[in-house]
Amino acid sequence: MYPIVEKKVLSDNVKFLKIKAPLVAKKALPGQFIILRIDEKGERIPLTIADSDPKEGTVSIIFLEVGKTTKQLGSLKVGDALENFAGPLGMPSEVKKYGTVVCVGGGVGIAPLYPIVKALKEAGNRVISILGAKTADLLLLEKEIHAFSDEFYIATDDGSKGHKGFVSDVLQQIIDRHKVDMVMAIGPIIMMKVVSNLTKKYNIKTLVSLNPIMVDGTGMCGGCRVSIDGKTKFACVDGPEFDGHKVDYDNLMLRNRRFLHAEGEACKLTGAT
Amino acid sequence: MPEQSPRERIKNVKEVPFGYGKEIAIQEANRCLQCKNKPCMKGCPVEIDIPGFIACIAKGDFDKAAEIIKAKNNLPAISGRVCPYENQCEGECTLKKFGEPLGIGRLERFIADYEQEKGKKPPKKPEPTGKKIAVVGSGPAGLTCAGDLARMGHAVTIFEALHDPGGVLMYGIPEFRLPKAIVKSEVEYIKSLGVEIDYDIVVGKTITVQELMTEYDAVFIGTGAGLPNWLNIPGENLDGVYSANEFLTRVNMMKAYKFPEYDTPVKIGNIVVTFGAGNVAMDCARTALRLGAKTSYILYRRTEAEMPAREEEIEHAKQEGVIFKLLIAPIRFIGDEKGILKEVEYLKMQLGEPDESGRRRPVPIPGSEEKLAIDTALVAIGQSPNPLIPQTMKDLKIGKHGNIITDEDGRTSVPKIFAGGDIATGAATVILAMGAGKRAARAIDAYLKKAL
Numbered sequence: 103m104y105p106i107v108e109k110k111v112l113s114d115n116v117k118f119l120k121i122k123a124p125l126v127a128k129k130a131l132p133g134q135f136i137i138l139r140i141d142e143k144g145e146r147i148p149l150t151i152a153d154s155d156p157k158e159g160t161v162s163i164i165f166l167e168v169g170k171t172t173k174q175l176g177s178l179k180v181g182d183a184l185e186n187f188a189g190p191l192g193m194p195s196e197v198k199k200y201g202t203v204v205c206v207g208g209g210v211g212i213a214p215l216y217p218i219v220k221a222l223k224e225a226g227n228r229v230i231s232i233l234g235a236k237t238a239d240l241l242l243l244e245k246e247i248h249a250f251s252d253e254f255y256i257a258t259d260d261g262s263k264g265h266k267g268f269v270s271d272v273l274q275q276i277i278d279r280h281k282v283d284m285v286m287a288i289g290p291i292i293m294m295k296v297v298s299n300l301t302k303k304y305n306i307k308t309l310v311s312l313n314p315i316m317v318d319g320t321g322m323c324g325g326c327r328v329s330i331d332g333k334t335k336f337a338c339v340d341g342p343e344f345d346g347h348k349v350d351y352d353n354l355m356l357r358n359r360r361f362l363h364a365e366g367e368a369c370k371l372t373g374a375t
Numbered sequence: 376m377p378e379q380s381p382r383e384r385i386k387n388v389k390e391v392p393f394g395y396g397k398e399i400a401i402q403e404a405n406r407c408l409q410c411k412n413k414p415c416m417k418g419c420p421v422e423i424d425i426p427g428f429i430a431c432i433a434k435g436d437f438d439k440a441a442e443i444i445k446a447k448n449n450l451p452a453i454s455g456r457v458c459p460y461e462n463q464c465e466g467e468c469t470l471k472k473f474g475e476p477l478g479i480g481r482l483e484r485f486i487a488d489y490e491q492e493k494g495k496k497p498p499k500k501p502e503p504t505g506k507k508i509a510v511v512g513s514g515p516a517g518l519t520c521a522g523d524l525a526r527m528g529h530a531v532t533i534f535e536a537l538h539d540p541g542g543v544l545m546y547g548i549p550e551f552r553l554p555k556a557i558v559k560s561e562v563e564y565i566k567s568l569g570v571e572i573d574y575d576i577v578v579g580k581t582i583t584v585q586e587l588m589t590e591y592d593a594v595f596i597g598t599g600a601g602l603p604n605w606l607n608i609p610g611e612n613l614d615g616v617y618s619a620n621e622f623l624t625r626v627n628m629m630k631a632y633k634f635p636e637y638d639t640p641v642k643i644g645n646i647v648v649t650f651g652a653g654n655v656a657m658d659c660a661r662t663a664l665r666l667g668a669k670t671s672y673i674l675y676r677r678t679e680a681e682m683p684a685r686e687e688e689i690e691h692a693k694q695e696g697v698i699f700k701l702l703i704a705p706i707r708f709i710g711d712e713k714g715i716l717k718e719v720e721y722l723k724m725q726l727g728e729p730d731e732s733g734r735r736r737p738v739p740i741p742g743s744e745e746k747l748a749i750d751t752a753l754v755a756i757g758q759s760p761n762p763l764i765p766q767t768m769k770d771l772k773i774g775k776h777g778n779i780i781t782d783e784d785g786r787t788s789v790p791k792i793f794a795g796g797d798i799a800t801g802a803a804t805v806i807l808a809m810g811a812g813k814r815a816a817r818a819i820d821a822y823l824k825k826a827l
Binding site: 125126129139143144145146170171185186187188189190191317318319320321322323324325327328329334339350352353356357359360361363364365367368 | 536537538546574575576577580581582601602603605611612613614617618620621624625629630634635636637638639640642713714761762763
């Protein structure tokens with residue numbers, strides 16, 4: 103069992119949990135994820151690691167309550183424990199000195215971006231960060247990411263903070279002003295698609311972190327397969343990060359809708375909406 | 376053997392054959408000729424004294440029969456259900472020359488179930504040797520190797536990536552062929568021998584093999600053939616196409632057949648097509664019926680004579696109403712405007728000259744394209760060895776199919792590391808994995824004694 107040692111409510115439906123999992127904490131690197139199962143009857147869901155502390159033996163996750171499992175996860179309290187917590191899974195981010203990197207995070211995608219921003223900064227890059235959300239209240243880890251960024255921007259859909267509009271607008275302005283050597287984008291699929299389309303025009307290396315539905319997370323089931331440059335790859339063992347210019351985003355969107363009908367049914371039954 | 380009627384059984388997930396009762400078992404055992412040269416034993420990968428345990432059943436001494444089986448095989452309730460006996464012990468049985476071979480597999484299952492009901496007694500614990508062994512994976516190879524090593528007095532820890540033990544016994548083979556309660560009970564027996572199992576440990580990620588090598592005196596790798604093969608045709612990533620592994624894992628291990636009581640869903644619609652004709656394909660097609668599919672097809676590019684599945688599995692599938700469409704090769708999946716699978720297009724085939732496997736090679740008939748409306752496609756055309764450990768262990772010699780190269784007894788290119796089962800051979804059977812685990816346990820024991 104893996105006890106919850108800290109919980110924060112970041113917004114109505116975004117929660118932070120710090121979980122005691124010493125073996126995972128010891129190995130976790132930026133970009134990797136875990137698979138958890140709340141209880142005996144639970145499903146296995148992947149979540150990208152938001153932070154880890156090997157000394158303390160803890161791993162932090164931040165998640166949006168979108169379905170039955172994430173809602174149940176969000177209702178747990180400090181002292182509760184998860185049945186299973188396996189990881190760190192997937193390949194870590196390729197952290198090295200690129201020069202100037204732009205880190206783009208959208209929604210809860212900001213959470214897994216944080217350790218990458220930190221690592222890229224520590225590797226000697228000039229880090230420009232752009233965080234995006236629907237509205238200012240939904241922005242995560244602003245202070246934390248700002249602390250490791252040479253330049254820091256915000257974009258909100260409603261203009262409640264920073265630029266009114268999309269992260270891609272801000273990215274365009276940065277590309278117009280700076281030579282950018284690499285872009286790292288994590289967020290909603292549509293955001294990663296738009297960012298990749300933009301950087302492709304300028305031939306800027308772009309990495310995205312994909313979040314397909316998974317079961318085992320060890321390369322066994324192929325449920326998380328994604329099409330990269332026309333070739334089938336498994337996000338769990340080959341990813342989760344891929345060259346943003348080669349991802350078939352439309353197929354990923356389609357595959358992530360595979361069980362929506364069942365999600366609705368499960369939520370109705372448990373009273374979650 | 377008495378079994379559930381096909382009509383009844385496709386409405387439940389309960390085991391198909393009921394198993395022998397005491398009288399029938401004794402009667403059957405009495406048919407044994409007790410051949411001096413014991414041909415049946417030549418066919419047994421785990422070296423069970425078959426005439427020995429059969430003689431005990433014939434006398435009604437079931438406890439002694441259990442003891443004889445257990446001396447070689449720690450998992451008889453599993454092998455007694457999923458072994459391809461017809462090619463092994465029963466294939467060599469002298470009675471076969473005159474008619475039906477002896478029902479050795481069924482008698483093994485009978486004894487295993489008898490013992491199960493009575494309560495299994497672990498043998499006396501041997502003197503500890505002070506040696507520690509790490510076993511990676513709790514499938515049939517790992518469980519067998521761990522059990523045998525524990526009985527030799529070694530301290531064994533199994534590292535399992537998933538949340539349940541058993542590997543393919545749990546995620547792959549359906550409940551109606553191998554009830555999960557049986558797997559759990561056999562695992563409990565292995566634990567009663569002193570074996571520890573750690574879950575959620577993905578070796579290569581959570582702990583590396585190198586770390587295991589510093590902490591343990593030897594390492595056995597039995598991580599199986601967990602990488603699904605694909606048809607590599609257009610449309611394979613559409614919503615509605617599953618690998619056999621994903622489909623079976625959702626249903627068996629995650630219990631999607633009990634959704635929404637269990638949280639993991641599966642969606643199959645009315646018309647399900649399984650590609651392939653091995654045991655896994657039969658499991659998929661039969662599982663689909665139990666989940667409510669109206670039509671369950673098997674599409675195979677050769678004929679029934681070339682099907683790799685056991686005859687019993689093919690027979691069971693037919694009885695349950697699985698429709699076999701033979702000499703057919705898919706060329707693409709077609710989706711609707713939302714990307715949801717709706718059709719498969721295929722070519723008809725005819726058999727040509729024999730290929731290197733000796734089976735006649737299927738050749739497409741030009742212009743024979745046809746389409747079939749389907750809701751779900753299950754791709755069951757084989758699995759390759761799981762790449763996680765080979766990827767992270769540079770000095771381990773790997774074959775061209777991604778398998779770990781070993782000798783007969785599981786020795787790898789690295790002295791302290793042994794391997795066996797599907798990770799070494801590519802996808803094979805449960806009993807061959809158990810046999811490999813057994814031989815590796817002996818080799819590890821010899822290696823440790825030499826080191827003393």
